[in-house]
Amino acid sequence: MSLEEKNIFHLRDIIYDTNEVTLANIFEEYFEIKDILFMFKVIKKEKTAEIFAYLPQNMKQQVINGLQDHEIKVMLDYMFTDDISEFLEELPANIVKRVLNSASNQRRSEINMILNFKENSAGSVMSTDYVELDPEITADEALKMIKDKERLAETISYCYITNEQHILLGFVSMKSILLASSNTMISDIMETDVISVECDEDQEEVAKIFTKYDLLVLPVVNDQHRLMGIITIDDVYDIIQEEVTEDLQKMVGITPIEGSYINMSIVEMVKSRITWLLILMISATVSGFILAKNTDLTLKFPSLVIFIPMLMDTAGNAGSQSSAMVVRGIAVDNLNISDFKYVIRTEFLNSLILGAILFTVNILRILIFMPQISISIAILISATIYIIITIANLIGGILPLLASTLKQDPASMSGPILTTVCDAISLTVYFTLASLFLGGGIYGI
């Protein structure tokens, strides 16, 4: 299909009336690169830049390859610096160089600054496209300035007030500028209690600050409190998504990795998975030793073996439930080590009731459906469940608290490590009780 044959004017109207995300999806799905390049030549540069920002990374690279230097320059002028740096981060060095060379001097130095910040730091995700105002101008002058520089501002909802050294003094919302009478000085309506972060702050902390203060924009400053950029709430979404992925990965023993299922190579996947699989395989040997030590008992009472998977799983499940609840409590309620007693008490009370229910159901189930199992073994199994549920709940509740106190991610304590620990404990309790109950040989089976 050649787009040139279509009615360009009609197509343009449709494009200007359509959301850029939808357009990027259509381009991705139905257009070839040469058609996209053609469209990019005939539609407004502003719209071009918007659509480009939502194309997938590989198409962005192809589009860049097909554009001339001056076309790249114009597009960069219409893009926000955070979008530019995000897409440059994953390009081959030679293309990055070409893009930067095409940029205007100011744009180039801004992008270079952002690219040079540590990965996942506030500086690396910020945008330099903010409105900066002098405190000694009037509301009317401010409005005029905003109108004049609008093209590049990512948001005009909040403007930042700085002195001549660009030190951040405060902020003013568009609402207050509009509401103020024309001659009001900005310094009279600005708010000075401005929440900001330093450039090297971790992005996870940035997301927390956004949530805590219900922010839409967060200014980023250097160590002299000089305004360097802003982070807008739409970027925080991506941060939250990354953090959720990372938490989930830690919970199942995947070494946190960039990239997603579709764009990761098999080797990268294997690398991210093998460490914990090996560690856990080796540490499961502990459970093996416990079993080996009790071979005499299992040979004498073979039915003991039958219940091993159920006991291990039940303890593991209970422990995971507790740890998941405490992990979310840490995230949502700011649970911390000072709540240690509360957690112990809660998990203990939970265990009392859960244990009693599981004890009863298990006894009944064995008596009714497994007539070959003696009542003494049934009691032994059920008592073991009661005890290991209690221990698993306590460990599951405490481990994430300890992890967070030691500045580790609580989620990393709620996955396979917990299962491995619960396994070993379950077996120890099981065989200790078994030798007490059955060891003397006073009960038959």
Place this chain on the structure above:
Amino acid sequence: MSLEEKNIFHLRDIIYDTNEVTLANIFEEYFEIKDILFMFKVIKKEKTAEIFAYLPQNMKQQVINGLQDHEIKVMLDYMFTDDISEFLEELPANIVKRVLNSASNQRRSEINMILNFKENSAGSVMSTDYVELDPEITADEALKMIKDKERLAETISYCYITNEQHILLGFVSMKSILLASSNTMISDIMETDVISVECDEDQEEVAKIFTKYDLLVLPVVNDQHRLMGIITIDDVYDIIQEEVTEDLQKMVGITPIEGSYINMSIVEMVKSRITWLLILMISATVSGFILAKNTDLTLKFPSLVIFIPMLMDTAGNAGSQSSAMVVRGIAVDNLNISDFKYVIRTEFLNSLILGAILFTVNILRILIFMPQISISIAILISATIYIIITIANLIGGILPLLASTLKQDPASMSGPILTTVCDAISLTVYFTLASLFLGGGIYGI
């Protein structure tokens, strides 16, 4: 401490210069209710409403009890409807009634409307405090209207254009209003490709739309496309947090529950946990049956028992890793059933390499550290690992895809159910191989 004795004027200045979230935290930590009520009487109503919105629920209730009807009315006038409905939802009916009776007629009917929408629907989390403009006015008239009604608008960054029947026609950003020349008609600068949701849309879908289109505000319409309210991005945070909690709960077999670790009763916790603990305890019986059926084999070769926990855990861990990766792939890459082959291929290739590594390490470890185990058992164990890793990866990859195809939550397929399935499969493979390898008695141990 009596606040009356302090210098009120000085205190007021500090309060006006301090962020409302910080103030709410200070009030919560250090103030008694009578001091808060006193403060609320002497500071600006606007600030009062802002601080109130960030107090914890139990303090909100006490403050309401201490305020007079006309004071409640004024505070409601300065609060956004979504904040009001959120806090009313958890109050006892008699207090809700009192608050609603104190409200102005319009406010009352708006709040009642929001409260009547289904829980977790777009209508139940929206705010009615938006700017609505006529298409047939000029940019200047629009600015004037916005200034006049500003007090109640949650955002002025986007204004919504409706006809006389309040049917949503489009939107216009504050940027374009400011940039337009004074006499430009709103209909000429408004954008008509407006993304909206219907009132009964689920909040999870709302969060997805926000992410997909990078929105800051989303209008909510009824089935006649009449504008009913807006949802702002700060509320979407809470939605995302709720959804993350729910996913995590499903992954560990907790029936999704409202409320958090701190404010949930023990009985509620037990209720949310017991169902899955029981289901999983009972279904672990399958593993028990497999073991029971192979008692002859384990009596003949007791060392087979030693490796059971390690095999079950390794398969479970590998399965969880795969399912976690696919669950995130579904969330981030929109992986779906059409990627079935891709997932199968990826998991198979992963298994080839992971299996080979685990096979080798396991053989070496047994030969070096467990001299009492024969080489034939070492090979049996390692071969079992290779096979069950492959099966676990495939199941872990496929289950979430199937769940999402059946409109179930993929996360619910990556937790204990998966472990239970992997357990049974591991044991079946293990004993099948064992009888093939050892059953004929041609290898000694």
